[in-house]
Amino acid sequence: MTTHTVNTALTSAPALEITDAVLELGDGDGRVRALDSVSLRVQPGEFVAVVGPSGSGKSSLLAIAGALGKPDSGSVRVHGTDLASLNRAAAARFRLRNIGFVFQSGNLIPALGAADQLRLAARLAGNRTAEPEALLAELGMAHRAGHRPRQLSGGERQRVGIARALVNNPSLLLVDEPTAALDRDRSQEVVAILAERAKRSAVAVVMVTHDRDVLGHCDRVLEMVDGQLSELAAATAGSH
Numbered sequence: 122m123t124t125h126t127v128n129t130a131l132t133s134a135p136a137l138e139i140t141d142a143v144l145e146l147g148d149g150d151g152r153v154r155a156l157d158s159v160s161l162r163v164q165p166g167e168f169v170a171v172v173g174p175s176g177s178g179k180s181s182l183l184a185i186a187g188a189l190g191k192p193d194s195g196s197v198r199v200h201g202t203d204l205a206s207l208n209r210a211a212a213a214r215f216r217l218r219n220i221g222f223v224f225q226s227g228n229l230i231p232a233l234g235a236a237d238q239l240r241l242a243a244r245l246a247g248n249r250t251a252e253p254e255a256l257l258a259e260l261g262m263a264h265r266a267g268h269r270p271r272q273l274s275g276g277e278r279q280r281v282g283i284a285r286a287l288v289n290n291p292s293l294l295l296v297d298e299p300t301a302a303l304d305r306d307r308s309q310e311v312v313a314i315l316a317e318r319a320k321r322s323a324v325a326v327v328m329v330t331h332d333r334d335v336l337g338h339c340d341r342v343l344e345m346v347d348g349q350l351s352e353l354a355a356a357t358a359g360s361h
């Protein structure tokens with residue numbers, strides 16, 4: 122089986138490199154240019170936020186970066202691998218090993234305890250060296266390793282979701298509205314964890330958010346408007 126794990130000879134490659142991506146969705150009069158010549162380069166350890174109005178193309182950006190969809194034109198490379206070179210099955214394997222996803226409310230499996238959520242993600246990726254308990258401990262969740270999602274607070278669920286996304290040591294973490302279900306303090310904690318993990322694990326993090334209060338944790342803030350991506354001025358992005 123081809124594993125498509127990241128080639129260590131390419132460690133100097135950007136974790137994510139999107140070049141001139143165009144994506145059109147829908148048919149006929151409803152056809153929309155969801156991504157309009159989008160280019161984005163994110164280095165290992167860099168934490169990038171993407172803000173922008175509803176319907177501007179943020180989810181489409183995460184989808185092509187995560188090998189969940191292909192742009193109509195342009196290219197997407199994750200740590201040097203051109204995602205267009207992977208067939209469906211290879212893309213699924215590549216995604217499991219190299220890309221982590223964090224969703225709004227954790228998206229955990231109700232019947233599994235926290236450590237088992239991580240174990241399952243590791244097993245699906247064929248990863249025998251994962252250390253679920255150690256990772257949970259690093260995220261302050263050692264005392265909750267056996268708890269199921271309904272026994273956890275919103276912030277704790279999100280920590281487990283982040284740990285699960287990191288369990289296979291991805292080079293790229295794609296995060297969609299991680300604070301949508303959290304209060305202000307928990308939101309700060311969760312985004313601070315993402316910032317810390319980006320630096321510590323040299324994982325590139327791309328986070329879509331509507332929450333301007335957390336932008337100070339990010340290295341760069343980009344804005345998506347009508348499918349076009351641009352850098353937001355540092356002063357607007359806030360400081361931390």
Ligand SMILES: Nc1ncnc2c1ncn2[C@@H]1O[C@H](COP(=O)(O)OP(=O)(O)OP(=O)(O)O)[C@@H](O)[C@H]1O
Nearest residue numbers: 146147148153155174175176177178179180181182
């Ligand atoms: N399957 C689809 N078919 C047709 N149009 C689509 C489809 N999915 C998304 N769109 C359109 O593409 C554009 C970009 O959508 P996208 O979901 O990427 O935006 P978004 O910025 O993530 O929005 P939100 O913040 O509301 O999640 C929107 O105009 C949307 O209506």
